[in-house]
Amino acid sequence: MDDEKIIVCRCEDITLKEIRDLIKEGFTTVEEIKRVSRAGMGPCQGKTCGPIIAREISRITGKPIEEVYKPHNRPPFGGIFFKEIVGETDEK
Amino acid sequence: MKNRAAVVIIGGGINGVSIAYNLAKAGVKDVIVLEKKFLAYGATGRCGAGVRQQWGTKQNCILSRESVKIFENIKDELKVDIDIEFKQKGYLLLAFTEKEWNQFHKNVQLQNSLGINSKLLSPQEAKEIVPFLNTEKLLGAAYYEKDGHANPFLTTLAYAKAAEKLGVKIYKGVEVFDIHVKEGKIKGVYTNHGYIATEKIVNAAGGWSQEIGKMVGVDLPVYSERHEILATEPVNEILGPMVMSFSYNIYCQQTPHGSFVMGYGPKETSKSMRSTWQFLETMAKKVTYLLPPTKNLRVVRQWAGYYNISPDRQPIVSSCNEVEGFYMAIGFSGHGFMLAPAVGVIMKDIILGNKLTWDVVLDIGRFERNEIIKEPSVV
Incomplete structure (x- = not known):
């Protein structure tokens, strides 16, 4: 399949080709790819794209996947409304 | 990795790469940037990346005003095709x-x-x-x-690419363990990837700059x-x-x-x-x-x-009296991103012994001279 048509990061619409190009350019960690492309900065916070990006890095660089994929997600675990945090319910 | 350099810059944040770029642009060969993690890992990549000129001291006003001029024309300056998302x-x-x-x-x-x-x-x-x-x-x-504000990762990347095009070597994953000083002069750095001989080191290590100071026996006031x-x-x-x-x-x-x-x-x-x-x-x-x-x-x-x-909430961009060849761009107090374009120019002036491009007092000696005017407007 055409890697230009495969979406890896669904939150930010980033294709497999873009990810592969970044790895070849020298961004060989999930953390760096996130920072330059926003892959993993969307609502899912890399829970979907993270493992796929790690697998690509592993394939291209030859590093074992355990070395490449070390997710340490920043909180919160899922998106949360400010109004939920301050305890405000919707006025009806 | 190279084992000899004219200048070794410690820290791959926005100020480290801006200094590297400005040195290379001025014709300095063999400039190396050492970054223990990856570019913008520290304060640069974690900051709000605001760019404001509304400051309460002359130094901060001049540095930010001149930096904005550079941000506005960043593509002409750096000649790399990266949109830094300057809003x-x-x-x-x-x-x-x-x-x-x-x-x-x-x-x-x-x-x-x-x-x-x-x-x-x-x-x-x-x-x-x-x-x-x-x-x-x-x-x-x-x-x-x-x-306004800009994207700190892409701005750092733009400076890094521009520096690399001019011959700067940027090494990621290289951590400085110690600095070799002999008779009050810089001789080299020890890293997890070996020794690099150099006579000039720039401390641009942000949150870790105090630790770098200790490696040359200097207690930095940050x-x-x-x-x-x-x-x-x-x-x-x-x-x-x-x-x-x-x-x-x-x-x-x-x-x-x-x-x-x-x-x-x-x-x-x-x-x-x-x-x-x-x-x-x-x-x-x-x-x-x-x-x-x-x-x-x-x-x-x-x-x-x-x-x-820093004690006056303004950066310290300076040489060091105690150790010849030791320079620092530290103590940014939460506004290092926005000042970096101008700081790179000033540090280049200091290292080359030029007259400073702008009329600012950023040397570390100001604290001993009691010339402190504290910046009143910091979040």
């Missing part, structure tokens, strides 16, 4: 106390005298710029439309303070300027991408770089009070980083 829709600074409002009057006068055409606004005028702003207890605001920040999901643009209050302790912006980024300083000297739920709760209260429509935004991520604080 120039102003900074709206809010005054809630008499003391703050008086300070704004003084600041605007100083800024205007230096060619920064900021102005004071009534609460009503502030509301024209941000219609949903809660103006309860607001005395007034200061505003300058040429302030300390690191943990600050926290968060980002929301992206939404359509509703907020133009960066909104900021010193007394209410908050800054909040909407990036061109659509996400809101906001923070405040819990002012902890904790060595942890983890974020806290206390920050999230307090920030939720602050921002939904000041900018009510934000209550319908989802927070997706929060994190923390260090401010490297």
